[in-house]
Amino acid sequence: MDKFQQSQKDKLFKSSTHDPYKLPRVEGSAICPQCSAVYQAGNWTWKHPESTVIHDAHTVTCPACRRIEDQMPAATVTLSGNFLLKHRNEIIHLIENTEKKENAEHALERIIHLGDSAADLIVTTTGIHLANRLGHALEAAFKGKADYQYGDDTYGLSVNWTRDE
Ligand SMILES: [Zn+2]
Known part of the structure; x- marks a missing residue:
């Protein structure tokens, strides 16, 4: 990786900290009622965890669905x-x-x-x-x-x- 690529990568990393749609860290897990994405350990994924975990999940609209809704x-x-x-x-x-x-x-x-x-x-x-x-x-x-x-x-x-x- 050259210097230019490194600075691009730094920017990509840095920008993610200023996203106004990024949600505060949720304790436990959450599920988006619109797209069914699952939030676990700080990340939104399509991988559905054990059913016992999902049973206790909060309902939170994910940042992607909120951006789509707000255009x-x-x-x-x-x-x-x-x-x-x-x-x-x-x-x-x-x-x-x-x-x-x-x-x-x-x-x-x-x-x-x-x-x-x-x-x-x-x-x-x-x-x-x-x-x-x-x-x-x-x-x-x-x-x-x-x-x-x-x-x-x-x-x-x-x-x-x-x-x-
Ligand atoms: Zn969603």
């Missing part, structure tokens, strides 16, 4: 350029696949909305890790150029990916 994305990925117009379906397929993989491991990383804005494609997400991963997946699969702008004081990330030809 408050943590991150936005903006795709642009001529390449997008010609390869839209493949690109959307990659985005959806990347979400599936990330979400399987990290329950709070989800796409909120995927849609067009003029010639651009805009993807909003509940977590910055998914947006970061989408930028890297796009570069790995289709080349082009992605840049990453983290919020200074607020938790957030803007990724711009573009390829012209």
Whole structure:
């Protein structure tokens, strides 16, 4: 890992401490009534624990469901350029696949909305890790150029990916 990658990684780590949607630590376990994600030992996962544990669980709406409800994305990925117009379906397929993989491991990383804005494609997400991963997946699969702008004081990330030809 070079210095630039290290500083990006530090930012990714640091930003997670300022997330206004991050819940205070809950004692014991909790379950989200909307998506059924389970909170245990400080993490939200899809792994359902022993039924005796879940019996005592609190009911807490998870940060991802709250962001979706409030329409408050943590991150936005903006795709642009001529390449997008010609390869839209493949690109959307990659985005959806990347979400599936990330979400399987990290329950709070989800796409909120995927849609067009003029010639651009805009993807909003509940977590910055998914947006970061989408930028890297796009570069790995289709080349082009992605840049990453983290919020200074607020938790957030803007990724711009573009390829012209
Ligand atoms: Zn939820």
